[in-house]
Amino acid sequence: MTIRDVKALVKNLKETLNPSVCRGLVDRFLIRKEKEEDSCVKDTPYNEKNLIFTITNLFAAGTDTTATTLRWGLLLMAKYPHVQDQVQEEMSRVIGSRQAGVDDRKNLPYTDAVIHEIQRLANIVPMAIPHKTSRDVTFQGYFIKEGTTVLPLLTSVLYDESEWETPHTFNPSHFLDKEGNFFRRDAFMPFSAGRRVCLGESLAKMELFLFFTFLLQRFRYTPPPGVTEDELDLTPAVGFTLSPSPHELCAVRRQ
Numbered sequence: 431m432t433i434r435d436v437k438a439l440v441k442n443l444k445e446t447l448n449p450s451v452c453r454g455l456v457d458r459f460l461i462r463k464e465k466e467e468d469s470c471v472k473d474t475p476y477n478e479k480n481l482i483f484t485i486t487n488l489f490a491a492g493t494d495t496t497a498t499t500l501r502w503g504l505l506l507m508a509k510y511p512h513v514q515d516q517v518q519e520e521m522s523r524v525i526g527s528r529q530a531g532v533d534d535r536k537n538l539p540y541t542d543a544v545i546h547e548i549q550r551l552a553n554i555v556p557m558a559i560p561h562k563t564s565r566d567v568t569f570q571g572y573f574i575k576e577g578t579t580v581l582p583l584l585t586s587v588l589y590d591e592s593e594w595e596t597p598h599t600f601n602p603s604h605f606l607d608k609e610g611n612f613f614r615r616d617a618f619m620p621f622s623a624g625r626r627v628c629l630g631e632s633l634a635k636m637e638l639f640l641f642f643t644f645l646l647q648r649f650r651y652t653p654p655p656g657v658t659e660d661e662l663d664l665t666p667a668v669g670f671t672l673s674p675s676p677h678e679l680c681a682v683r684r685q
């Protein structure tokens with residue numbers, strides 16, 4: 431979704447705006463914008479530029495991230511078929527062939543642990559987003575001047591050797607207790623933390639669960655003929671976000 435696409439989307443919503451029926455964020459923004467313009471409010475954040483950037487940011491932050499995590503998920507399932515077996519076994523046993531809903535998550539601890547471990551190992555936003563100190567701070571003995579750019583390295587937490595039993599290995603047991611119940615770990619921080627934590631965290635978690643279960647229920651993922659599981663390479667393609675390097679996988683329909 432480019433800025434041009436977002437402008438076209440907003441233009442269409444503007445032309446069909448009915449202030450008594452709010453269809454979503456853009457409508458709410460436009461209604462407030464009109465109100466402030468009518469009252470001659472100056473320096474309002476409800477202006478055209480902010481609207482376009484807000485919507486562009488939501489698309490940019492919200493689509494590529496979940497899609498990349500799912501791509502990592504399928505690659506890891508093809509590479510570790512015994513994990514894929516256990517996810518599919520748990521889903522068949524607990525929900526059968528019906529489609530999973532968000533409420534099923536608590537009854538699928540292994541699947542939940544696998545999704546968390548995919549996010550931990552995939553580490554798709556390794557440096558979060560740059561932040562700037564709004565005042566002088568002393569943090570763990572280090573003086574950081576007001577206005578300094580700070581990059582929170584999420585990798586250092588997601589791969590922390592003092593937090594994870596096998597930080598560099600795909601191991602869903604990181605999120606399972608001895609009885610096989612799911613448990614949360616403080617060092618699970620793919621969405622960052624604090625005031626500027628990912629705004630879409632709960633939406634992303636819901637999407638990942640629904641898409642992952644749907645895809646695993648219907649298909650079995652394998653390397654293409656002639657390629658072994660060991661040959662599937664987990665080295666990421668480097669960028670601001672980390673995505674899997676291009677691979678071909680087979681998706682075989684399950685009965």
Ligand code: HEM
Pocket residue numbers: 487488489491492493495496499554555558559560582620621622623625626627628629630631633634
């Ligand atoms: C697997 C999926 C996702 C991951 C791993 C992820 C991760 C992150 C991270 C690490 C940040 C930076 C937080 C910081 O500045 O410290 C962030 C920010 C943000 N994310 Fe996500 N995100 C995901 C999905 C989404 C979705 C679905 C949306 C919404 C549609 C979204 C919207 C945002 C927004 C608006 C911010 C900026 C928040 C702010 O600066 O206050 N993200 N995300």
